Amino acid sequence: MELFINLTINGLATGMLIFLLAAGLTLIFGLMSVLNFAHGGLFAWGSYAGVWLYLLTNSFIAGIIGAIFIGILLGFITEKWIIQPVYGNHVQQILITLGFMIVLSELLKVIWGPNQIAVTPPAYLTGSWEIGNILIIKYRAFIIVVGLLMYGLIYYMLKHTKIGLIVRAGVINKEMVQSLGINIKRIFYMCLWLERLWQH
């Protein structure tokens, strides 16, 4: 039983990371009809930048803020110069974002080297709680909590706000949303930025 609970917690922590990635991909594909194969590259860049800043400043919070900033900046650059010229053409989107993914991952190696960077979480996130024979690693619990918070935030935004309503309508019929006087492009950009925000 203990093994089952430990594995479930580990699985949930990994699952939350995948959820955050998948939620972004789904929204961008659903709303913007963009197949972004560079998604993982953007995620990795935010992570590397965050770790780099964390090591530089010794502040975990600064690392998170830096990761968000770099993620948003790269998201903006990707949309403006990589994706915008190929809107509406899935084949071109796959080719160009796949190419950009390679560029992003090679640039990572150029800047931070080819080896993995190991980082110790801040003191308040290291260690574990022991409940009977069950060991809950604090950092994994933190990831699960952040993932759940993000889920709650996305759910609330989509279900209970006007922007969320427009996003849901836009996924179904973009043209109709525009015909109702809504600037769908502005909503797209907002989603891209939000997606970058919750990924990091």
Added chain:
Amino acid sequence: MNSLLSLKNVETYIDQYHILQDVSFEVPAGEVTVLLGRNGAGKTTTLRTIMGLNPPKKGEVAFKGAIMNGLPPHDIANRGIGYVPEDQGIFGALTVEENMKVAMKKESDDVMERMEWILNLFPDLKTFWKKPGGLLSGGQKQMLSIARAYVNETELLLIDEPSKGLAPIVVEKVMHSIQEMKQKTTIILVEQNFLMASQIGDYFYIIDDGRTVFNGRMQLLREDESLRRKYLGIA
């Protein structure tokens, strides 16, 4: 003629296809102008061109004297033009209430008043208020689409084939509601059902092969069988 909207020598392409080749007409304020013509003549493309969904390559689309060429659809809609597309454009996964809320720019007294008026016109929408739009019948979807287009201050309503695929009794209901709306706003109606169009319309334009070929007051077409045969192929 006090013209609310005018199209002058409009040409529109969809991909490489030259759909509208020379469409010109004027829409008088406070009246119903009906676009008639055979299948594939370019009636739907004309409405889409006005909305900026298929922008014109040549010619001029002007609303209240201001040229709208090149404006994005949301800007055109915000000038006071409502659009009811041929496929109704209902957000199927959203409830009737949410469909209306997407369209509402603000929840001001004026908008709420319009909402009340339109829901009294289409009481079915009240009944299915919390039901997903996708579960409505064809007629109810049409009503929702019209209601949604009208809920904000709309000076011109573009309605594309509201009778398409509906049972005759439902068509009558929809037609009655368009008659009511006629008192409040200017309408451009695209319709294949001549009987229905002739009951509602004040003016008509006939589009054939992407060109406006004939126009006049609806009475003229109602009374002249030879014209109907020539342009519409009906008695």
